[in-house]
Amino acid sequence: MQQVGTKAFLADARPVDPRSLPVVKRPPVRRARIGFERIWVLHSRLIMRAGAICLACLVLLAVWQAREPIGTGLSTTAGLLNGEFADAGFAVGEISITGQVLTRESEILAALGIAPRTSTLDFDAEAARTRVAELPAVETVTIRKIYPADVVVTVMEKEPVARWRVDGVTFLVDAHGEQIGEDHGAWGDLPLVIGDGAADDAMVMIRSLDQFPDLSADVVALSRIADRRWDLVYDTGLRVQLPEFGVAQALRQLETYQRDYALLDRDVTIIDLRNPGMVALRPAQREENDEKE
Incomplete structure (x- = not known):
């Protein structure tokens, strides 16, 4: 291939009216792609943020609509697991309460919230301690779980004056x-x-x-x-x-x-x-x- 110098190119050049040149017609798909690429280059960060927000909204909407089935499923699963633990020998069998004089034992049992098939693994001792401590005569209380099946409650009551x-x-x-x-x-x-x-x-x-x-x-x-x-x-x-x-x-x-x-x-x-x-x-x-x- 012969290389043409600048002087030779200029020697052969002639004036042309741009309006006489043919217009290239691009297919609609190509035009759309070029437009999208131009928008993406200019606004890619904004587009990504908007997409992330939309995705988060869709996820929250899906979770909101499925809240009842999810809650029911979790409760059912927890109940089944608790029942299995109870059947395995971890059901609360003996509750020992000491130190109470002014507080009735029935009030403490109600505050503990232990159901017939509650297991020691599932029993929340800290939450129960908070409830028992709210009883009028209780000054302090400790609750211990002794595995596999015992709960020990020690109460210190306020002093009447x-x-x-x-x-x-x-x-x-x-x-x-x-x-x-x-x-x-x-x-x-x-x-x-x-x-x-x-x-x-x-x-x-x-x-x-x-x-x-x-x-x-x-x-x-x-x-x-x-x-x-x-x-x-x-x-x-x-x-x-x-x-x-x-x-x-x-x-x-x-x-x-x-x-x-x-x-x-x-x-x-x-x-x-x-x-x-x-x-x-x-x-x-x-x-x-x-x-x-």
Whole structure:
């Protein structure tokens, strides 16, 4: 093949009108492919992101539509596996519960959530521990699984500090004033507080009264009045009315009167200490009748 130099090419060149040149007709498929390739080169990243979003939406839609069959299948599978574990000797057989006094055993069993065919492998001890710990009287609880078939529950309960009687029912309350059970007669040594709101402030009053043993010996109840102040109720029926503020000063004054005059042993029904620096007394009814005679 003979190589033509530039000068030779220019010597043979002649002017041509471009409009006289023929137009090449590309097939529609080729034109579409060229257009797609041009779009792909310019916008490939955007196209890939849009495709990934569409694919994710389709997957989520499919999962949403199949949620019930999937859930049913998983539940069925779990049930079958649990049944197989139970049949293999891992069914919970013995549940040992210790430490409970205020909490009924039936309440703990219900919180454990152990069904007849629950296996120790499937039993969620931590979730059960959380449920048992929510029972009113429970302070702490530990739950251990002892394979193949035992569950051991050890409960530590809150300490009752007082009895609270309201609407004819006597509850046990802890140091925070929370109800932790009912008193069925086994906690008679605890101080008794009565009235609406008495449980909330019981510990403050109990600790104040503990500083005066000569005054607290025969007290049978602390009565909350209008959720503002306290009355001391003695076994003789005597009621000592304390002020809303300055309770310690009033008790100290009462202690002085008891030491000097045995005031609590006198035949009176009310000792009123609500006014600072003043002691008002109400004699027993029979003394009033004798004076009238």
